[in-house]
Amino acid sequence: MRGLAFAARSLAVLLLAAFLLVPQRFAPLFEPFTEYGAPPIYDQGSLLGLAVAHLLLVFAATALSALVAVGLAVFVTRPSGAEFLPLSRTLVNIGQTFPPVAVLAIAVPLVGFGLVPTLIALFAYGLLPIFENTVAGLRSCPPAVLEAATGMGLDRRQRLYTVELPLALPLLLEGIRLSLVVNIGTATLGSTVAAKGLGEVIIAGLLSNNTAFILQGALVTGLLAILLYDAMGGLERRILGALNVGGGA
Amino acid sequence: MIELQSLTKRYGATTVVDAVSMTVERGTVAAIVGTSGSGKSTLLRMINRLIEPSAGTVRIDGRDTAGVPGHMLRREIGYVIQGHGLFPHRTVADNIGTVPGLLGWERARIAARVDELLALFQLDPGLYRGQFPHQLSGGQQQRVGVARALAAGPSVLLMDEPFGALDPIIRDKAQADLLAIQRRFGTTVVIVTHDMDEAFRLGSRIGVMTGGRLLQFASPTELLTRPADPFVERLTGTADRALRLLSLTTAASLVEPGSGECTVPAGATLREVLSELLWHRAGAATVLDESARPLGRVTMERLCAHGRPG
Numbered sequence: 001m002r003g004l005a006f007a008a009r010s011l012a013v014l015l016l017a018a019f020l021l022v023p024q025r026f027a028p029l030f031e032p033f034t035e036y037g038a039p040p041i042y043d044q045g046s047l048l049g050l051a052v053a054h055l056l057l058v059f060a061a062t063a064l065s066a067l068v069a070v071g072l073a074v075f076v077t078r079p080s081g082a083e084f085l086p087l088s089r090t091l092v093n094i095g096q097t098f099p100p101v102a103v104l105a106i107a108v109p110l111v112g113f114g115l116v117p118t119l120i121a122l123f124a125y126g127l128l129p130i131f132e133n134t135v136a137g138l139r140s141c142p143p144a145v146l147e148a149a150t151g152m153g154l155d156r157r158q159r160l161y162t163v164e165l166p167l168a169l170p171l172l173l174e175g176i177r178l179s180l181v182v183n184i185g186t187a188t189l190g191s192t193v194a195a196k197g198l199g200e201v202i203i204a205g206l207l208s209n210n211t212a213f214i215l216q217g218a219l220v221t222g223l224l225a226i227l228l229y230d231a232m233g234g235l236e237r238r239i240l241g242a243l244n245v246g247g248g249a
Numbered sequence: 250m251i252e253l254q255s256l257t258k259r260y261g262a263t264t265v266v267d268a269v270s271m272t273v274e275r276g277t278v279a280a281i282v283g284t285s286g287s288g289k290s291t292l293l294r295m296i297n298r299l300i301e302p303s304a305g306t307v308r309i310d311g312r313d314t315a316g317v318p319g320h321m322l323r324r325e326i327g328y329v330i331q332g333h334g335l336f337p338h339r340t341v342a343d344n345i346g347t348v349p350g351l352l353g354w355e356r357a358r359i360a361a362r363v364d365e366l367l368a369l370f371q372l373d374p375g376l377y378r379g380q381f382p383h384q385l386s387g388g389q390q391q392r393v394g395v396a397r398a399l400a401a402g403p404s405v406l407l408m409d410e411p412f413g414a415l416d417p418i419i420r421d422k423a424q425a426d427l428l429a430i431q432r433r434f435g436t437t438v439v440i441v442t443h444d445m446d447e448a449f450r451l452g453s454r455i456g457v458m459t460g461g462r463l464l465q466f467a468s469p470t471e472l473l474t475r476p477a478d479p480f481v482e483r484l485t486g487t488a489d490r491a492l493r494l495l496s497l498t499t500a501a502s503l504v505e506p507g508s509g510e511c512t513v514p515a516g517a518t519l520r521e522v523l524s525e526l527l528w529h530r531a532g533a534a535t536v537l538d539e540s541a542r543p544l545g546r547v548t549m550e551r552l553c554a555h556g557r558p559g
Contacts, residue, residue, distance in 0.1 A: 142332075142334070153351055154351065163336060
């Protein structure tokens with residue numbers, strides 16, 4: 001089973017790398033999806049460049065979401081911030097339920113076209129899973145452990161950093177992973193407002209009625225999401241194992 | 250030594266602890282008993298300021314604790330709770346070394362102290378130092394919990410139903426260990442429990458609380474023979490009070506010259522001697538010291554006289 005998973009993973013990585021580095025080699029594969037001699041492989045820019053830009057955009061947005069969501073989650077689980085929990089929950093829920101396209105539509109008149117409105121949309125969209133998971137993680141710390149920590153003389157900061165956050169980490173990381181993967185897909189929308197990313201390939205395909213382009217954009221994005229999900233899982237196990245929390249022990 | 254003076258805790262209009270004053274002498278064990286909601290846990294938690302008192306003072310070894318920041322105070326006071334509260338993501342050694350670490354001890358000193366405590370609690374340091382709490386049995390976890398509370402050598406140890414989750418055999422052992430270690434370090438202990446047997450076994454003095462008030466704080470014998478309040482009598486129970494009384498004294502203290510038809514160890518309680526006498530239908534038992542040499546005997550007559558002194 002393990003060997004099979006490893007083989008599938010390696011194959012996916014190799015396939016993706018090969019396609020991004022030498023896309024022209026795959027031309028025969030995509031030929032049947034074109035009409036009237038249209039180019040079978042996206043030719044209006046480097047696929048590798050677009051993929052890297054796409055990833056960077058998603059990483060930046062998720063990092064920002066994580067920073068804000070974790071900070072907020074810590075705040076509302078302190079006694080002083082408890083009354084802000086419903087409000088915070090409403091805010092991050094709006095971030096999730098408000099369609100990213102709508103966020104783009106609102107953000108563009110305010111901040112112009114390009115990277116920034118996309119960053120805002122992805123940031124808002126990624127808050128909820130990280131916030132809710134971190135709150136759940138912090139709340140799942142056994143009361144006896146917290147009582148013992150305080151009873152031994154840890155101050156609030158020490159208790160947060162040495163007990164609560166390490167114990168909440170499995171759920172927190174799971175939230176980040178979820179956010180990251182969802183945003184890989186969502187980020188393709190950024191290309192409608194001229195943010196560099198894999199959405200460009202899909203949109204170019206839609207505009208020129210070239211199914212091959214659409215397929216390429218979608219496949220690369222999908223593969224990236226799957227591989228990233230997988231890689232994050234491995235990273236999580238490593239971090240948790242090193243800290244001996246969650247399933248790591 | 251712990252001195253409480255009119256210690257009070259109010260939440261709004263309800264008074265949870267009502268002007269409790271008591272003095273726990275250095276190196277003694279005070280057991281606080283009471284029904285749930287009697288305020289005994291709140292009282293305990295005001296001593297290390299996990300709960301801030303509404304009024305009154307707490308002095309530990311003569312010093313008013315109100316002037317010390319709460320978390321600094323708690324580093325000097327051992328604290329054990331039911332369900333041990335060990336950090337699941339830290340090794341046994343890291344758990345025990347928590348307070349010394351907070352106090353800034355050097356690594357080598359912490360390691361030496363951890364090994365010393367593990368050995369004291371009959372846990373092989375080489376084997377258990379690096380284990381995680383979930384790898385230990387319930388009894389072992391509980392021992393590590395007590396070891397952790399004693400790590401920095403506190404003069405005061407507070408315990409809130411520490412043995413409540415243990416099965417009777419392990420609890421018996423844990424109580425014996427606690428007494429041995431308490432005597433060895435001369436620690437002043439306050440233990441909250443709802444188990445009367447535990448209170449009578451461990452307490453040098455027993456405090457009875459109800460409705461936030463301390464009804465009586467006295468030696469076990471006094472509590473049985475001169476209860477200050479009908480509630481005290483009810484809580485300690487009257488049906489077996491003579492037996493309880495007997496359980497407070499050892500055979501060694503009633504020895505007279507002679508021999509009997511059965512044998513008991515010198516450390517046996519009079520209650521155990523009585524049981525042996527009844528079992529063997531004997532009138533007297535020979536008392537043996539640790540190396541099984543006869544010290545003398547305890548007769549049924551003297552035993553009976555002891556069932557209600559004064």
